[in-house]
Amino acid sequence: MRSYVPGYEMQAPRSLAETLERMAREPGLWKPFAGGTDLMVLLEAGKLAHKNFLSVWKLRELRGIETTPEYVTLGAVTSYSEIRRHELLACEFPLLCRAAAETGSIATQNRGTIGGNIANASPAADSPPALLVYDAELELVSASGTRWLPYQSFWKGYKQIELRNDELIRAIRLPRGKNGWVHFYRKVGTRRAQAISKVCFAGAARMEARRIADVRIALGSVAPTVLRAVETEKMLRGEQLTPTIAQAAQESLAREITPIDDMRSTARYRLRVSQNLLAEFCERIAA
Amino acid sequence: MPEATRKIQVQCQINGQAVTLDAYPMARLLDVLREQAGLTGTKEGCGEGECGACAVELDGALVNSCLVPFAQANGTTIRTIEGVADHGRLAAVQQAFLTYGGAQCGICTPGMILAAVNLLARNAQPTETEIREGLAGNLCRCTGYTKIFESVLEACRATRTLA
Numbered sequence: 001m002r003s004y005v006p007g008y009e010m011q012a013p014r015s016l017a018e019t020l021e022r023m024a025r026e027p028g029l030w031k032p033f034a035g036g037t038d039l040m041v042l043l044e045a046g047k048l049a050h051k052n053f054l055s056v057w058k059l060r061e062l063r064g065i066e067t068t069p070e071y072v073t074l075g076a077v078t079s080y081s082e083i084r085r086h087e088l089l090a091c092e093f094p095l096l097c098r099a100a101a102e103t104g105s106i107a108t109q110n111r112g113t114i115g116g117n118i119a120n121a122s123p124a125a126d127s128p129p130a131l132l133v134y135d136a137e138l139e140l141v142s143a144s145g146t147r148w149l150p151y152q153s154f155w156k157g158y159k160q161i162e163l164r165n166d167e168l169i170r171a172i173r174l175p176r177g178k179n180g181w182v183h184f185y186r187k188v189g190t191r192r193a194q195a196i197s198k199v200c201f202a203g204a205a206r207m208e209a210r211r212i213a214d215v216r217i218a219l220g221s222v223a224p225t226v227l228r229a230v231e232t233e234k235m236l237r238g239e240q241l242t243p244t245i246a247q248a249a250q251e252s253l254a255r256e257i258t259p260i261d262d263m264r265s266t267a268r269y270r271l272r273v274s275q276n277l278l279a280e281f282c283e284r285i286a287a
Numbered sequence: 288m289p290e291a292t293r294k295i296q297v298q299c300q301i302n303g304q305a306v307t308l309d310a311y312p313m314a315r316l317l318d319v320l321r322e323q324a325g326l327t328g329t330k331e332g333c334g335e336g337e338c339g340a341c342a343v344e345l346d347g348a349l350v351n352s353c354l355v356p357f358a359q360a361n362g363t364t365i366r367t368i369e370g371v372a373d374h375g376r377l378a379a380v381q382q383a384f385l386t387y388g389g390a391q392c393g394i395c396t397p398g399m400i401l402a403a404v405n406l407l408a409r410n411a412q413p414t415e416t417e418i419r420e421g422l423a424g425n426l427c428r429c430t431g432y433t434k435i436f437e438s439v440l441e442a443c444r445a446t447r448t449l450a
Binding site: 005006007010036040041044055057081104106193 | 290291292311312313314315334335336337339342348349350353354355356358359361402405406420423424425
């Protein structure tokens, strides 16, 4: 059933300071609202529990992509289209651009934002595995100050995130220096375009003399949260890729993920596909 | 009756005309365009951003109007299907859809044409793969898409011949 639209409020403060001040003055009353590609779907389905929103879509403080020698920093209200078009991101963080290009349609990519995707905290989202692989950090701001948090420790459980009700995500920062790494991304859905993932896999590895000097592996849709496969990474780090190691890594991955049966797929299929994607990743980095 | 917020006034430009509209802040732009502005060319399909029937251009970007809250339309420039033809002269994409059978029942057509026009504005000579990607967010249950992709390719050809 559709929601009762007059029961919902949206206001558009003119600055970030004003937004944060409102959120601090009336704690829990207001939530930030960016491009609406998730929240408006809930509204239409009669499932949008929160009633009062502050639009952050136009806030300049949350927009733009900045580059320093150490970091690329994306404002939270950077759209997927902006990510796709960004040359430096395409060159140094290709998994993020792939994720952006494979999320929804052009119309969704024009409105969907990276910060919104993070705050919505879906375990099936497509950009979080890429963000985990790139060691992303989040800038959380409130009227009382700013704190930085590794994205990995942002997740607390299914749809549970480390964000106070007077805080919002201002920016996402990616440390540079993964140029020489091998990058790998695969999203498996029902259809190539505009499908929510059954499994999403992102991996990156740095090779030194045929050994895996360093590696990151992250998956979506296989656990209550988007997951970094830390144990599997440990098993691979420092190793030369042999069939035995690749096999052991697949077994380790099976112990780390906890896929379920739901409307989009089954636990069995997700486990098998996750292991196959890991095998494909291993082949790619060994090549 | 649950508590109600107040309607707000939004000023924007639709198809080249400055307009002022009144609606609830979280009303869908889709409903405001159809019911307040009387522009019923924009269709509702799924109502959840999957089908593209309600696509319009918002500040030059293709968006699904079912997912845009009215409050965020303030100060924007909007183009709907009614604003695609130039004083009754059809755009190349519209003419091609007519000539090559790109439209059947017509529900997806306004969104499909806006997605195509928007794609051609960004990329005047797209490949078939680029056309398929540009229109991937627009679902059609009649044509099987082949006629639609042909129409867009023909529209590119027609534009190239004119230029």
